[in-house]
Amino acid sequence: GQNIDQPTEMTATEGAIVQINCTYQTSGFNGLFWYQQHAGEAPTFLSYNVLDGLEEKGRFSSFLSRSKGYSYLLLKELQMKDSASYLCAPMDSNYQLIWGAGTKLIIKP
Amino acid sequence: GAVVSQHPSWVICKSGTSVKIECRSLDFQATTMFWYRQFPKQSLMLMATSNEGSKATYEQGVEKDKFLINHASLTLSTLTVTSAHPEDSSFYICSARTSGRSEYNEQFFGPGTRLTVL
Numbered sequence: 001g002q003n004i005d006q007p008t009e010m011t012a013t014e015g016a017i018v019q020i021n022c023t024y025q026t027s028g029f030n031g032l033f034w035y036q037q038h039a040g041e042a043p044t045f046l047s048y049n050v051l052d053g054l055e056e057k058g059r060f061s062s063f064l065s066r067s068k069g070y071s072y073l074l075l076k077e078l079q080m081k082d083s084a085s086y087l088c089a090p091m092d093s094n095y096q097l098i099w100g101a102g103t104k105l106i107i108k109p
Numbered sequence: 110g111a112v113v114s115q116h117p118s119w120v121i122c123k124s125g126t127s128v129k130i131e132c133r134s135l136d137f138q139a140t141t142m143f144w145y146r147q148f149p150k151q152s153l154m155l156m157a158t159s160n161e162g163s164k165a166t167y168e169q170g171v172e173k174d175k176f177l178i179n180h181a182s183l184t185l186s187t188l189t190v191t192s193a194h195p196e197d198s199s200f201y202i203c204s205a206r207t208s209g210r211s212e213y214n215e216q217f218f219g220p221g222t223r224l225t226v227l
Contacts, residue, residue, distance in 0.1 A: 033215060042202045042218040043153070087153070097216065101152040 004100030028093020115219035132203030138183035139205035
């Protein structure tokens with residue numbers, strides 16, 4: 001079956017760095033997306049990885065290891081506005097996104 | 110960037126009535142649109158996938174006669190919740206994908222519609 005595993009909740013301090021891990025199992029693989037979702041709002045696109053390695057985009061970086069079925073999202077210089085849920089969503093062989101429940105990130109001053 | 114709108118943003122209705130939710134891609138043509146439902150603190154649940162001009166493909170467990178989806182044009186898809194009941198109260202989100210406009214083939218999400226059935 002298809003499965004996503006992320007921590008349910010994480011807490012970090014403003015200005016710090018946090019890494020949100022994701023392991024996945026899918027039927028086929030066409031890349032992995034990270035989305036941010038604030039409470040009561042729709043998800044917004046953060047990053048996409050299809051090849052192994054690290055993709056850096058400003059304060060956010062995303063890493064992928066296809067052989068391990070593993071990805072992480074790294075957030076640097078945390079700001080209060082980064083408090084949100086972070087969704088790891090691999091795309092299967094049918095180009096469908098597989099969604100987990102996401103990781104709720106709480107930023108404390 | 111690519112913008113997707115939804116209307117209405119929230120709706121309250123009586124049990125037994127039907128509710129229509131519109132999803133529009135404002136600055137691109139959406140070859141595929143997706144409808145999701147999300148209950149509090151739960152993951153997005155894909156309800157159906159629709160391609161312009163063809164019938165929607167519903168996920169297992171989603172009643173196609175209750176959740177009517179129409180994708181009549183490349184910029185508009187509608188979801189009609191027929192004979193809504195309190196258990197249909199949820200956050201309904203559409204997303205759109207297009208070939209050519211997106212570098213990553215990502216889905217662009219609408220802002221969502223919060224449905225409350227009394």
